[in-house]
Amino acid sequence: MEGIKMSSSKSIMSTHIFSTDHKTIGKQFLFLGIFFLLFGGFQAMLIRWQLAYPEQPVPWWLFGSIVNGEAGMITPDVYNQLFTMHGTIMIFWAITPLLIGAFGNFVIPLQIGAKDMAFPTLNMLSFWTFFLSGVVLLVSYFLPLGVASGGWTSYPPLSLPAGGIPGLGQAFWTLSITLMGVATMMGAINYVITVIRLRAPGMTYFRMPLSVWGLWLASILNVIFVPVIAAGLIMLLTDQLLGTQFFLAGRLAAGGGGDPLLFQHVFWIFGHPEVYILILPVWGIVSELLSVFSRKPAFGAKITVICMSTIVVLSSVVWGHHMYTTGMSPLLGKTFMFLTLLISIPSSIFFFNWLATLWRGSLHFDPPMLHTMAVIWVFAIGGLTGLYNATVTADIYLHDTMFVVGHFHYTMAASVLFGGYAAIAYWYPRMFGRMLNPLLSKIHFWGTFISINLVFFNMMATGYAGQHRRLYNPGEFEFLKPLADINIFITISAFILGAFQILFLYNFIHSMVKGKVAENNPWKSNTLEWTMDYPIAHGNFSTAPQVVNGPHEYSNPNVKDADWVCQTVKIGNES
Amino acid sequence: MSPQVQSADSLRIECDMDTSKMGVLVSLGGIIMLFVTFLATFSAMVAKELATINLNGDTIIVAGVTTLLLILSSLMFHSSYNRWNVRNGTTNFNYLYASAFFGIVFLFGQIKLWLMLVGIGFTSNGNVLAGMVYLIGAVHAVHLIVGLSILCWLGYQLKNNRQVKSVRYQMIGWFWHFLTVLWCIIFVFFIIIL
Amino acid sequence: MKKIIKTMTGGIWLVDPPKDISLNGYRIDNVIQYTDFVITLYFGIVVVSLIFFIWRYNARKHPHAVYDLGNTKKHRYLTVAMGLLVFFSIDVVIESMAFKDLKEAFWKFPKGEDVVRIEIMPQQYAWNIRYPGDDDIFGTNDDIVPPQNILHIPVNTPIVVQLTTYDVIHSFYLPNFRYKQDATPGMVTAMWFQAKETGDYEFACAELCGNSHFKMKGFLTVESKDEFDNWIVAQEPEVTDDDDDWGFEEEDEGVPTKWGWQWKELK
Secondary structure, eight states, X not given: OHHHHHOTTSOHIIIIISOOOHHHHHHHHHHHHHHHHHHHHHHHHHHHHHHHSTTSOOOGGGTHHHHHTTTOOOOHHHHHHHHHHHHHIIIIIIXXXXXXXXXXXXXXXXHHTOSSOSSHHHHHHHHHHHHHHHHHHHHGGGSTTOSOOSTTTTOTTTTSGGGXXXXXXXHHHHHHHHHHHHHHHHHHHHHHHHHHHOOOTTOOGGGSOHHHHHHHHHHHHHHHHHHHHHHHHHHHHHHHHTOOOTTOOGGGSSSOOOOHHHHHHHHHHHHHHXXXXXXXXXXXXXXXXXXXXXXXXXXXXXHHHHHHHHHHHHHTTOGGGGOGGGOOOHHHHHHXXXXXXXXXXXXXXXXXXXXXXXXXXXXXXXXXXXXHHHHHHHHHHHHHHHHHHHSHXXXXXXXXXXXXXXXXXXXXXXXXXXXXXXXXXXXXXXXXXXXOOHHHHHHHHHHHHHHHHHHHHHHHHHHHTXXXXXXXXXXXXXXXXXXXXXXXXXXXXXXXXXXXXHHHHHHHHHHHHXXXXXXXXXXXXXXXXXXXXXXXXXXXXXXXXXOOSOTTOTTOTTSSSOSOOOTTSOXXXXX | OOOOOOOHHHHSOOOOHHHHHHHHHHHHHHHXXXXXXXXXXXXXXXXXXXXXXXXXXXXXXXXXXXXXXXXXXXXXXXXXXXXXXXXXSOOOHHHXXXXXXXXXXXXXXXXXXXHHHHHTTOOXXXXXXXXXXXXXXXXXXXXXHHHHHHHHHHHHHHHTTOOOOHHHHHHHHHHHHHHHHHHHHHHHHHHHHO | OHHHHHHHHTTTTSSOOSOOOBXXXXXXXXXXXXXXXXXXXXXXXXXXXXXXXXXXXXXXXOOSOOOOOOOSXXXXXHHHHHHHHHIIIIIIHHHHHHHHHIIIIITOOOOXXXXXXXXXXXXXXXXXXXXXXXXXXXXXXXXXXXXXXXXXXXXXXXXXXXXXXXXXXXXXXXXXXXXXXXXXXXXOEEEEEEBSSOEEEEEEXXXXXXXTGGGOEEEEEEXXXXXHHHHHHHSOBOOOXXXXXXXXXXXXXXXXXXXXXOOOOOO
């Protein structure tokens, strides 16, 4: 639509498909992310079905006989493939494009007053490389022996041919993630440089909205740590395809061999920052939105930024807490535990700032705000339960149990999902010029909020009761038999959760066509992305905006007749 | 409401000098992280005594010679850029050709080196250190091939009298010199550790 | 105080963990219980303030927000105080508890005559277990190798287990002892535990090891010292043909034979 208006001579190819406009690329990432979110979510439903009703035919409404052949039963190898691909897709192809891809692209240039990304062509290449990596991943579903089934961590030797997983699925997995890393890298370089170089005049670092801060810090982590996993994956790939033995040892390695633990180290040196790469944009968006919908400046915004940066630094030295049970040396275990627990300090401080932003505010419970407050709730649970896993002794018991699964779903799935929904609801008017239906949004919110807690809290409970991860059938063990009821309960909650996401999808698509046409600044927000008319032309700003305020001047007593003031408007009484 | 009308030119982002330089620097930082990981893994393997390697004199000499070739290639590129810069856009192609030529010779030298290493029983199945040597060399070579393609593109542009931005020429130089420096570091690292 | 903590958090997970039959399991339970307590406390604060703010400061009741950047000196002190509070109430307590437990129990391997030593080598998808036999040395002809997945241990006796694996990574998981330890190819890892009650229990593989990972179950029998001695005598020593050639066989399939390794001295 916008392309035709802008210049009719340009073809659909250059305005909608191979566009270099950051807004179009952001939308492309958003659609791709939602597609993979649904795909990964569907796999989660199948996993839950198997855990609650082991070895019973999958019902028609989960496409049982289509997915699993005539009998409709999930076999152990299919089950392993399901949870492997669920984790992989959700982390790398759903959350990453949804937050960093979509909102990094859409929001960063608009909020800092830039015309586009620093390298628009690179940006487009980033999306298409990402798309290609997704295609490689999906192609592996058509391999005769199936997709990867070594878990999303893909520890060797299991993930090597010697480990017993047949076919090329694992190699496709490695290859697609390497490609995804290249795409992420291109995007991350772009975001980092854009923020450093293309800020509008007057947009100092501390006048940047906090959502930009979150996305920017995540991109910095990406630039540093994606090459690390790329190195590990290249080594894994040569092990899988060319017969090197970097990560083989023991009997499987004829004549020599390497060390499987090396892969775990490399994986988690990247893997732990990756957790923060996923959550940092959410922290930024939450800090920003709380301020907008409380009509009050973000409390201690500078301190929040400093805390987030501290966590970025700390996140790169705590990878060992994923490996307490590998038999690491006592000194290392203690060091990693100490460093990990240190993260509780900055997190508690910005948490405190979030709550203080609400304090004495004027809270408007629009859909974005509901999702934002849900992030406070779920991230509080997720963050606090991290304490168990950071503690060496408690982790010896809880490692590799459903407790860990519940914990990281609270931090990574629930928080990121709500953060993503908040961001979609908030920027939807800017992206599509229309509002999401508020009633449907609220129904979707409450359904999601209640069911997601029932799912993940009870997952932690089953883990506390001893149920270990990645079990095809928990009923094999006597000590897990009493948990059958809880597992059924989780599964039913998960189905409800899934059903509510279909409601969201309906709302998302329907509102794009039939939604209420949005005003230019429906949330009365200060930041620059709300200053222009919809649709926003390629190039965003006709003249470079001159920024004179911080992003959070809500309810400033010097502003007459309004509780907000755009970042480019000088505040009243000084003149 | 109609969007602001803008000409195609004003839509172009001004990629001023510092932005593109910074972009190249950050990308090089990424490549450095990649190789740092490889070298750290390599060191860990050495520290754990997973395998042993004995290089003989011949291979070290060949490796040294190829390293010198790469340095020469880098120097040639530098001269090419300098002349191009001084003469405002016309250049002596011989330096550019020489640079690309030495780059290609270096790649063949690498292959020769690998063949020699295989010849002295230094094979990648079994011996992880040997595997790492080949892998690091290969990943570096892939970057070098990318660099060579960029050099070809540059030569093509210059040959057809297309305008090449000074900063772009300079950035290509940075990448090319970076690959040389990277290889020198890797080479010295191998010599010290093995 | 302990009682208050217990009643306050006794049921936050709504389920009970497996019965603890180990000498040191209570330590892990205590750490978990303290963590239960602090997270309930902090989460309670978050929830109470959320509810209060929603009730008190919603736009209808409180239409004009108070302009407060939160960047004064007072706020900075408050922030520092918050950090210190968290550090001392959470980090320091949990760390000191955990470090003490590690030093006094989990990383303090028992030595002496009455220690029972066991070598365990999981494979896809079964547990191979080896006792040293009469000569107390592993990797000799009189080693006792019971049927796969059968582990007997005497009660009230420290058990030291060394682990490595036949193929991929496994994890020796004893829910009733609150303990697990990975078995990684190419290295020998160690753990120890001590039972304080007899009975039949299960152990499992906690690290994904392939399609039948879920079936990788072992049966643990804790029995009195006498019963254990009788049981071990009743086991046939491993039958072997030749005396050299200990170590891993280059077989592709089947149950590995003669896989014992020399006991690694623990520091």
